[in-house]
Amino acid sequence: MNFENPILFFICSLGVFNGFLVAIYFLLFNKQKRIPNFLFGLLVLFLSIRIGKSVYRIFMPKEMIDITIMQIGLSACFLIGISLFYYLKSSIENKQQIPKSWKLHFLMLFLIIITVGIVKPYKSNYEFWGTFIWVIYSTWGLYLIASAFILKDIFYKLFSKVEKCTTAEYWLLAVLIGNILIYIAYIIGYYYLYFIGTITFSLVFYGLLFFFLSKNNRETIFRDIPQKYAAKKIEDTEATELIDKLRILIEKDELYKNSDIKLQKVAKELQLTSHKLSQLLNDNLGKSFSVFINDYRVEEAKKLLKESDKLTLEAIGYEAGFSSKSNFYATFKKVVGKTPSEYKSQF
Template sequence: MNFSSQLLFFFSALGAFNGLFLSAYFAFFIKNRNRSTYFLAGLLFVVSVRVTKSVFLTFYDDISTHFIQVGLSACLLIGPFLYLYIREAMKPKKHGFYGWLIHILPVIIIMTILGYYFPYSDHQYLWQRSVQGYLSWLMFTQWFIYIILAFGLIKPILLKLPSKTEKLSSKEIWMTTVAIGVFIIWLAYFTSRYTSYIVGALSFSFVLYLSILFWILKRRKTSLFFEEHQKYASKKITSVEANDIEKKLSVIMETEALYKNPDIKLKDLADKLDVSSHFLSQLLNDNLDQSFAQYINGWRVEASKELLKDNENYTLEAIGFEAGFSSKSSFYSTFKKVTGVTPAIYKKQVS
């Protein structure tokens, strides 16, 4: 290999090997492991195996066909592990202990059958994306379907991206990054016929290191892979202290209607209570099980419900602004998320 090829090999292989290392780290060494971390480890492992195959196949023509077979088959598990990781991270322990097997076990059985009856060594045309590459099209289609399912799970998060009042948590940003990253890798491999086969491996290295950089920049006292309430696990607020602050908080919100300010910040409310922003954030997360945005929007929704009952001459948009929402779309999406119906339907129900 010349120097440029060696450089290309180094950067594409580096992501794959580090992906394998991180997979082992999340599966065996990280503290407070749970199912979401195991699914993330599985996702990193199968993507790394797929990428490793691509790297060696590009630079070494005499690579074992059995290794190629394993690398290609790993594609069938990328989508399921992505979906399971996001599902578990968003709704932990809501799907039964063995509910994940329906997404993994059939795929492993299918991989084994296909590898036995249609091995890559004898049926290369089936595994290559050509007119007769039926198995290749099957893998990419199945992978893409699971990507769509994963994006369906994070749809509420994606809807909050343009909002100025609803801030994403670190975990929400991380899940979105993982889903988008897997889609980029899928797209790179899917279009490799028109670019280069190594683009898929390079895209994985890029996504992996960009995600690591993001984690370093956004790192806090909690891991991005666990529940938000673990953030303050080492410094619990006593129940007596929490009840006292909660009462003061409710009085201030009722008397001063701070939620009507669309630009209100956590620090603004903390200053009113004469506590630190960190303390108030901990109180909301640990004792009320809400983020600051969720807490403020809860007051806004209640205020808008009263306005919908008593103001026949107000437009829905005006009611939203009066309650403190910064936009019509934010009002509609938040109101429906909290009440289960749109403002218009609610107004008809209470009229």
């Protein structure tokens, strides 16, 4: 294929061109001197080189193809996975500098691909690279799996009805899913339509760009994720007193029955900051505020299921403080291990 298909060439090459611009910006000109931003720049750079190699192969006449460019593209592919993995890890952990072990890890893979390229250059070892490409793709795939594991807590929040993901967390999920789609497209393209990988890259790139265009998103996804709690731990004696006061307040006024109860309101009643109440719950009870309140609601629902024959299951859920039938059923099943109807049938 060559330039005779201008629309396809435009779509493929525009994504690569803009990918290089984004990579240069994050590597050299980004004012937010964050480690995750630098690693994101590396990720986009290696992806752009790999996709650029594909565009070059597709649209350049066969007799004019430079084999060295082909080797550079495949070599860059070897470093995509590790760049993604450490970008996500550094974002989750708010790294302020790159650990020495990360640098050694990068250096090891870099030396491996450089050594292979010198000892077995693509130009004179075409069959070798035809096999070695599966080592490259396997390495990329393993890092994708490791990257998904890094985001396991965010995946849990994504499907949880108790906690919601932040914008920054949605962004990390989008970056991971985008990379998975590109990876799958290249595996499929190896056997069927080679250019599907370049098309997928462009679609993913502009999908992420659309996500980024919102001002609120821009101000969130490339800045540090705020730390939830202060480094200073609440003393055990103080924590015990505060927890007792919290339980008395919740139980006396049955605040859990209010489906709109907010952490801020409870903190104000206890004369605490919202930040300190969150820290108290997470550090000393191992629960978020919503989980803490839902535990009370579940206990109330259990009591009503035992004692009341007049209320429907849905009415019991609302009476206990749940905001919806689906939220009641999901939370009850998660805590008790049975649905409300299964629990009621015991009595």
